[in-house]
Amino acid sequence: MSGTSTSSGGRPASEPVDWTVVLEVQQFLFSEARLLDACRYQEWLALLTDDVHYWMPVIENTLGRGAPHRFSPDRLAFFDDNLKSLRRRVDKLTNRTAWTENPPTRQCHVISNVEVEPAERGDELTAHSVFVHNRGMGERDEFTLVGRREDVLRRTEEGLRLAKRLVIIDQHVLLARNLNVFF
Amino acid sequence: MTSTLDPRSLIDADEGWIDRRIFSDPGLYELELERIFARCWLFLAHESQIPKTGDFVTAYMGRDHVIVVRKKDGGVAAFINSCSHRGNRICGASQGNARQFVCNYHGWAFGLEGELVGMPQKELYEATPGFDKSRMGLTRVAQIESYNGLIFATFDPEAPSLDDYLGDYRWYLDIVLDNDEGGTEFLDGCIKYDVACNWKLPAENFVGDSYHAQWTHNSAAMAIFGRGISPRKLENTFHATMNGHGWGFGLDMIGNAAASGHRIVTDYWRSRESAIAARLGKLRSKMVASSSSANLFPNFGFLPGHACFRVWQPMGPASMELRSWILVNRNMPAEVKDAYRQAAAFTFSPGGVFEMDDSENWENATRASTGVVTRRQRLYYGLGHNTREDHPDLPGRVYRNFFSDANQMAFYSRWADLMSAERWADVAEPSERDAAE
Known part of the structure; x- marks a missing residue:
């Protein structure tokens, strides 16, 4: 099994993207993170395209050399969502009987290492970033997850929108009791 | 560390009480590793x-x-x-x-x-x-x-054969393992995650706790169906138990499948109804993806219809690794397998809209049981003990109404029998227990 990332594999982007675009993408990712930190999920949903694919595969622990993060679309995942299922997740999290959210979950996304590349489609950009996600629950539960994201952002009349997100974490066994958040 | 607690004294099957030290005592945990996990299939x-x-x-x-x-x-x-x-x-x-x-x-x-x-x-x-x-x-x-594709092992040469260990549970297992001539397979991959709970809490949840769903999972049901999980027609729901294994089920055929959120999944099972009835009989065709949950003693649980099969892997008295796979019919159309792959993430997994609430319940119950005074209060598991009936077609000990503690208590009785026995030959025969009651 191998990753299906379209990443340029550590090489700098072949065609540099204009700095104003890089800043625009950074601003989008930072704002998006702030919405998630505040659990403003309906506003977050509005930043997604109708055909969004949100995918966080299970990272496999296998022998051999080659790419260290091993995953494949035909294997089980932590998230494998379209807009319909993401809306349902938000409906669940915002329902007054969502027991995990009462007391509310506190979270912070630290977004860094943003790189922007042209994507296959002319109206899209590929954005690489890393995240440190910290989550506090109840009196003293804390979960930290670090990972890398590969996004496809599409330029629309309303501005940039997220069309695809691949979330790649370093853990094989997820060291947390649940994932009541988005990355 | 050897526990000084007598396991039998912790389980009161007649009155329906559980001593909470079974969820926290390090000595009992060590004894479980010897007498449950180094002994059972x-x-x-x-x-x-x-x-x-x-x-x-x-x-x-x-x-x-x-x-x-x-x-x-x-x-x-x-x-x-x-x-x-x-x-x-x-x-x-x-x-x-x-x-x-x-x-x-x-x-x-x-x-x-x-x-x-x-x-x-x-x-x-x-x-x-x-x-x-x-x-x-x-x-x-x-x-x-x-057994029908699932590989089991035991470290105990004196353990009964797998067939004897499963006993009449095979009649139920065939519902998920043998409802199609092509047999079954696991989808590739396994979802693993840490839950800071005692392994028995999820086991007892799966062996028969249908009662929690309407409350714990209301938010997920609201998101998927637009309404809560309404009170069921309980007269057509059952607990069945044998050898500590259990299956709690309705006869609604597709109740669990519908909660996958994928129409194609329910359509698949509906289209297969007559073929499954011809293969397994009409009764079992109504159980193939119904509102149900099951646990094979000690730590292998599954949800028919959701197709998730999992191990409650003890890592300590208050620590567990949950490993979850998806079991599908080999002959299932590729798009139905894909739907199940997506549903695995959406329903029963750490990010699953159902299971994210379960794992919190199990952690918090485990944590509370470490309180010295807290655990002096025994927990009540007596619901439904009076609903046993002789069913003409359902094997095992059968209870009507799956809002019940019957399977849970049978699980803990089996646990106490194994924990009290020096060797397999000394383990009480479940059939003797059946006859005595």
């Missing part, structure tokens, strides 16, 4: 995970870590993943294919059945009086057998 893998010679997965049997390998003769071997020389772990991968397993420490190499095949400077060992290579293999499980 434990789930290791599905045959489809290791189709070719040398294919392997690793698994836990209690705290013993084993390598499960497809042998050259087509059979399956399982042996402990610890070198017979200095004890180092041999295989660090969770799955793969190997011709042999070589220890990283001194390079001792073991074959596909755990036999020692060689080591650097082997002539030094050959010249050493008393060294016998044939006795230096990796410790093998005592018995290993498959």
Whole structure:
């Protein structure tokens, strides 16, 4: 099994993207993170395209050399969502009987290492970033997850929108009791 | 650490009380590793995970870590993943294919059945009086057998055969394992995550706790169906239990499948109804993806219809690794398998809209049980003990109404029987218990 990332594999982007675009993408990712930190999920949903694919595969622990993060679309995942299922997740999290959210979950996304590349489609950009996600629950539960994201952002009349997100974490066994958040 | 607690005194099956120390006592946990996990048949893998010679997965049997390998003769071997020389772990991968397993420490190499095949400077060992290579293999499980695709093993040579261990539970297992002539397979991959709970809490949840769904999972039901899980027609729901295994179920055929959120999944089961009825009978066709949950003693739980099969892997008295796979019919259309793959993430997994609430309940119940005074209050498990009936078609001990503690109490009675017995021959026969009640 191998990753299906379209990443340029550590090489700098072949065609540099204009700095104003890089800043625009950074601003989008930072704002998006702030919405998630505040659990403003309906506003977050509005930043997604109708055909969004949100995918966080299970990272496999296998022998051999080659790419260290091993995953494949035909294997089980932590998230494998379209807009319909993401809306349902938000409906669940915002329902007054969502027991995990009462007391509310506190979270912070630290977004860094943003790189922007042209994507296959002319109206899209590929954005690489890393995240440190910290989550506090109840009196003293804390979960930290670090990972890398590969996004496809599409330029629309309303501005940039997220069309695809691949979330790649370093853990094989997820060291947390649940994932009541988005990355 | 040996517990001074008498396991039988902690389970009051007649009145329906559980002593909460079973969820927190370190001595009881150690005794469980000896008398439950080093003794019972434990789930290791599905045959489809290791189709070719040398294919392997690793698994836990209690705290013993084993390598499960497809042998050259087509059979399956399982042996402990610890070198017979200095004890180092041999295989660090969770799955793969190997011709042999070589220890990283001194390079001792073991074959596909755990036999020692060689080591650097082997002539030094050959010249050493008393060294016998044939006795230096990796410790093998005592018995290993498959049932309709699922591979189980036990470390106890005195354990009954897998068929006897499962008993009448096979009639129920066939509902998920044998409802199609093509048999079953696991989808590729396994979702694993840590839950800081005692392993028995999810086991008892799956063995028969249908009662929690309407409350714990209301938010998920609202998101998927636009309404809560309404009170069911309880007269057509049951608990069935035997040998500590249990199945709590309705006869609504597709209740669980509908909660996958994928129409194509319910359509698949509906389209198969008459074929399944012809194969397994009408009654079992109504159970194939119905509102139901099940647990095979001790720590293998599953949800028909959701297709998730999981091991509640103890990592300590208050620590568990949950490992979850998806079991599908081999002949299932690819788009239905894809729907199940997506549903695995959406429903029962750490990010699952259902299970994210379960894991919190299990952690918080475990944590509370460490309180000295807290655990003096026993927990009530008496609901439904008066609803037992003789059903003409359902094997095992059967209770009407799946809002019940009957299966949970049978699980804990089996637990107490095993925990109290020095050896298999001393374990109370569940059938004797049945007759006595």
